[in-house]
């Protein structure tokens with residue numbers, strides 16, 4: 001259970017991206033976060049694993065307030081929170097295998113990092129994860145030689161190396177074509193259903209929301225304007241979320 | 251639209267004011283830089299200029315063997331009456347000859363010496379040789395374009411003789427083969443010196459700038475933050491750790507270098523300790539203790555860590571001993587390649603020199619990280635009062651200590667009189683600062699210590715960078731004497747700052763995405779750097795290092811002007827001696843080397859990046 005309590009974020013410069021947001025995410029849920037561009041989706045996801053420091057509020061996970069932890073302890077909880085990004089964020093000049101293995105960094109003795117050494121088990125696991133997303137044959141290629149869809153799969157493999165209990169996905173398919181988008185979403189779905197990983201995924205397309213999400217939280221200008229199951233989003237709700245002038249497509 | 255609404259008159263007024271302003275600006279510029287067109291027109295100056303330019307375009311690259319020939323004529327002085335008509339010459343002859351205005355005259359009388367058929371623009375020394383053979387220079391002249399010269403002089407007094415006396419000029423005639431001139435040989439030697447000077451200084455600069463650049467990168471450093479109590483603890487523990495590490499290793503070096511006499515014993519010990527270190531490290535690292543999850547064998551692993559640390563140090567000391575001893579014996583036995591042995595010995599000595607410093611830094615970091623653990627344990631206590639009191643005590647101690655250290659560093663420079671009293675006051679002031687800070691900040695207040703480190707590193711880089719190496723070399727010349735070593739040190743110091751700044755800007759320019767992603771896996775700051783930053787900065791680092799080498803070659807060609815060795819030394823000497831033909835050779839050499847380096851580094855940059 002992840003409880004977000006009155007979470008606020010004010011950026012230096014004064015933009016208030018999150019305004020006292022509260023909601024709960026039960027374990028094993030597939031939660032979609034929707035909202036207009038600039039509504040605060042990325043900010044919310046990054047506050048959960050503290051890539052961005054929340055200004056106020058609590059993020060309580062299994063009874064521990066993540067927002068109050070010092071950085072060196074937060075690091076240990078981050079290991080259990082995987083994350084994939086819209087722009088994949090692979091280290092492009094490193095090999096695919098190294099990118100996947102770096103998901104284990106939180107678990108190994110930092111002294112090994114200077115030598116780029118991982119245990120045998122880690123290598124085996126990395127290959128297994130790559131097989132699972134179907135690109136084991138690319139393991140020794142450089143990450144920038146891969147297409148966008150392949151890169152996103154590598155980044156999912158990297159996140160899975162963390163043995164996560166929560167998976168954060170910030171518009172994971174926004175820069176992919178619809179067919180690839182479904183294949184990536186299916187991986188996330190599988191992670192959710194097979195391994196019971198809680199998935200919190202921000203999305204732009206409502207059809208993806210309907211198809212994959214158990215529940216939707218909608219943000220508008222830093223407020224939660226909707227919290228419910230996808231089928232509840234009717235035209236009235238839609239206009240509340242996306243504004244009066246919005247037209248529904250698809 | 252908006253522009254048209256403005257009145258054209260105002261617009262042209264504005265333009266006129268700008269133009270007048272520019273004119274005034276350049277007028278000031280001319281007067282400040284003392285532009286003097288009269289000088290450029292002056293006849294003498296122009297002549298000098300032409301002479302220098304002519305010398306410069308005739309570089310002293312090759313030389314002929316020359317044969318000196320003497321052209322003589324005779325004169326009777328004093329003139330005893332029976333008129334002497336000198337040696338007859340045939341004016342239609344093409345060989346050089348001399349004529350005198352008179353061939354019979356008295357000491358002290360004026361006489362004009364004329365020469366014909368010499369080489370054009372040759373320097374002539376006219377000598378007077380009495381029968382006793384002691385030469386006396388009458389004067390010098392330069393021949394004109396037709397090889398003719400005239401010298402008005404006087405017949406020397408006190409050189410009377412009954413016999414006709416000799417007046418002669420010396421002229422050098424080219425003979426034999428073209429040879430590489432001495433200047434060219436010297437220039438070659440100095441150019442080699444210059445290139446190595448640049449290489450060494452760039453290498454040293456690279457080695458130091460590499461780690462330092464991370465401390466000067468804002469995007470990394472702003473991630474580094476720690477609680478207030480940890481900072482106090484670190485401030486206390488760091489200097490203690492440094493002192494301990496330094497002293498212990500110094501003592502170890504003294505006792506070990508006292509023991510080993512033969513290189514064989516040292517080598518065997520070296521190998522043994524290498525093995526021991528390897529085994530200990532493997533033992534330590536294979537245990538793969540997962541950070542954050544309690545490991546039960548804490549005591550044992552601490553012991554193993556200490557053992558590994560000591561064994562590494564012993565290994566390094568022995569290694570430096572082996573290098574020194576082996577280098578010495580190599581230097582004796584290698585003959586022409588003795589410099590290789592000397593190099594090995596120098597490496598050993600450098601190792602021995604930096605080892606205590608390195609150990610000091612390492613121990614201070616280890617003990618400093620202990621501070622993190624202690625502060626964590628204290629912060630875990632329940633009583634807020636207890637935490638606050640401990641925090642205040644620690645911060646008082648920390649800042650008192652810091653101020654005392656700084657004051658003693660100042661004392662080293664300024665040699666204060668009443669150090670005892672000053673120390674008391676500094677301690678009190680530092681303690682007060684610590685007290686105020688301790689009261690203001692909560693023990694667990696997160697301080698962005700990284701920003702402080704960033705600011706300090708950047709400032710040091712900027713200050714060092716703004717001092718040209720040409721100026722720095724003056725200090726180093728005082729320390730290690732005139733020569734290329736001083737030049738290397740000065741250039742290296744400047745390179746550290748310049749490369750450090752350029753590198754850190756590259757770190758700041760990396761794409762943040764991968765860094766964010768690696769941070770999200772739970773990697774610590776060092777791991778984030780190794781996995782997300784380093785792969786991104788390798789190409790620009792190589793490019794900048796090559797670029798800097800290129801620049802250092804350029805710099806090292808003039809560092810000799812300030813005593814830093816290399817070709818500049820020779821160039822300056824020749825310019826001061828007005829030896830422009832030799833200076834010309836060095837200028838050509840510089841141009842060739844600098845442009846070659848430019849092409850080469852550009853080529854390699856393109857290949858790699």
Ligand SMILES: Nc1ncnc2c1ncn2[C@@H]1O[C@H](COP(=O)(O)OP(=O)(O)OP(=O)(O)O)[C@@H](O)[C@H]1O
Nearest residue numbers: 011012013015017036037038039040041042043044
């Ligand atoms: N680093 C930052 N500094 C200042 N303001 C920021 C920063 N990042 C985001 N913001 C602001 O915070 C608000 C929310 O941004 P956020 O990126 O969370 O929106 P989003 O919902 O993810 O949008 P998108 O769909 O375009 O990704 C926006 O107004 C944005 O301008």
Ligand SMILES: [Mg+2]
Nearest residue numbers: 041042043170
């Ligand atoms: Mg976003």
